[in-house]
Amino acid sequence: DHFWLRGRDPEQPVRFDEGTGTWHVYGYDECVEVLSDTKAFSADITRALPELATPEFDDGNLLRMDPPDHGKLRKLVSSAFTPRVVADLEPRIRDITHELLDAVEGKDRFELVTDLAYPLPVIVIAELLGVPASDRDLFRGWVDGLFENRPGVSVHQTREEVEELMGSGLDSVRQMWDYLAEHAAERRRRPRQDLLTKLVNAEVDGQRLSETQVVNFANLLLLAGHITTTLLLGNTVLCLDAHPDQAARLREDPSLLPSAIEETLRFLSPFPWSGRVATEEVELGGCRIGRDQLLMVMQGAANRDGRRFADPHAFDVARDPNPHLGFGRGIHFCLGAPLARLEARVALGILRDRLPDLRTDPDDPATFMATTDMAGVKVLPVLTR
Numbered sequence: 001d002h003f004w005l006r007g008r009d010p011e012q013p014v015r016f017d018e019g020t021g022t023w024h025v026y027g028y029d030e031c032v033e034v035l036s037d038t039k040a041f042s043a044d045i046t047r048a049l050p051e052l053a054t055p056e057f058d059d060g061n062l063l064r065m066d067p068p069d070h071g072k073l074r075k076l077v078s079s080a081f082t083p084r085v086v087a088d089l090e091p092r093i094r095d096i097t098h099e100l101l102d103a104v105e106g107k108d109r110f111e112l113v114t115d116l117a118y119p120l121p122v123i124v125i126a127e128l129l130g131v132p133a134s135d136r137d138l139f140r141g142w143v144d145g146l147f148e149n150r151p152g153v154s155v156h157q158t159r160e161e162v163e164e165l166m167g168s169g170l171d172s173v174r175q176m177w178d179y180l181a182e183h184a185a186e187r188r189r190r191p192r193q194d195l196l197t198k199l200v201n202a203e204v205d206g207q208r209l210s211e212t213q214v215v216n217f218a219n220l221l222l223l224a225g226h227i228t229t230t231l232l233l234g235n236t237v238l239c240l241d242a243h244p245d246q247a248a249r250l251r252e253d254p255s256l257l258p259s260a261i262e263e264t265l266r267f268l269s270p271f272p273w274s275g276r277v278a279t280e281e282v283e284l285g286g287c288r289i290g291r292d293q294l295l296m297v298m299q300g301a302a303n304r305d306g307r308r309f310a311d312p313h314a315f316d317v318a319r320d321p322n323p324h325l326g327f328g329r330g331i332h333f334c335l336g337a338p339l340a341r342l343e344a345r346v347a348l349g350i351l352r353d354r355l356p357d358l359r360t361d362p363d364d365p366a367t368f369m370a371t372t373d374m375a376g377v378k379v380l381p382v383l384t385r
């Protein structure tokens, strides 16, 4: 159910969903309002969903933190992700992309996610973090375990139901946790030039981060650092393939590539919604939201709000301006946006140059990620000629 792609219901930018007991925010302006007001709207969704709370896995998860703690933690690594610092990674991103494409050289068909879109971002983030990129098959197993058994968001679920739904997903979380804890302990003994070392040595208010905080922060970087970028790569190829006129425009003017990537972030956002909780009774889009009620901020829908975007359901590689919410907005604005943009630009540029006839396989259609948390292709068979 790709409800977030519907776009703004002109009558109802904000709507209460009885089935899940949550507010759905579809309007662009309303989404921006919620994401910008960190006082009225907390990112700690466990306030409304105590059944989902797993303190051992939540403490140190930037995504769920509010000011002032959020800013202190974010500052620890933000210098590693500025556009200037990230630009230095370009040669390495090029080399990895070429190596991955060398492995499919001469083949008539390959699977774009397994062969390029998954390994590229995971190798990059693993190297930054300082965990062996060669363990990526392990990461992929955990990620699949995590996302394939995700409980939907509903305030009506009991803890037992959540745990049952998560099933092996929880095992994946535990295994990732232990893996990262082991590497963090190793860095404490033998520091290196990597983000993990930075985290174990970092101080907030004169205190070292706890082991839990280090591991959960590292975990967020590892996860957020690759799945979404994998989806962005696959989604861009898919969108261009589905809109041959736009693909032709891009072929004529290759300088449109960055803008085509932004359009994919708008049109098929890998990260279609974010959760927030009202900290007080508040008015939004003509609705009265009660204290501690959960809001699903549907960035994917806001990105198709006709009040904000002309012809919102059209995929336009030259769209300008394109103030999409694909990377969020406000203090939680994606930390890795410059890295994700660079990876996409480099990988898709090389793909275009090396495999100009690349297209999806009509006999073997793409399959999508089976979760409402993430949006994009999971398997994308392609033909090279």
Ligand code: HEM
Pocket: 043, 062, 063, 064, 074, 125, 220, 221, 224, 225, 226, 228, 229, 232, 269, 270, 271, 274, 275, 325, 326, 327, 328, 329, 331, 332, 333, 334, 335, 336, 337, 339, 340
């Ligand atoms: C936050 C999307 C790539 C790290 C976010 C948020 C969005 C997002 C929408 C805000 C969530 C919210 O407001 O609740 C994406 C997309 C990506 C991508 C679409 C790729 C196409 C990356 C990469 C990294 C990363 C490569 C690498 C480190 C993070 C982190 C946060 C975040 C750490 C939390 C920031 C905070 O809470 O202050 N991302 N992301 N993301 N992203 Fe990304």
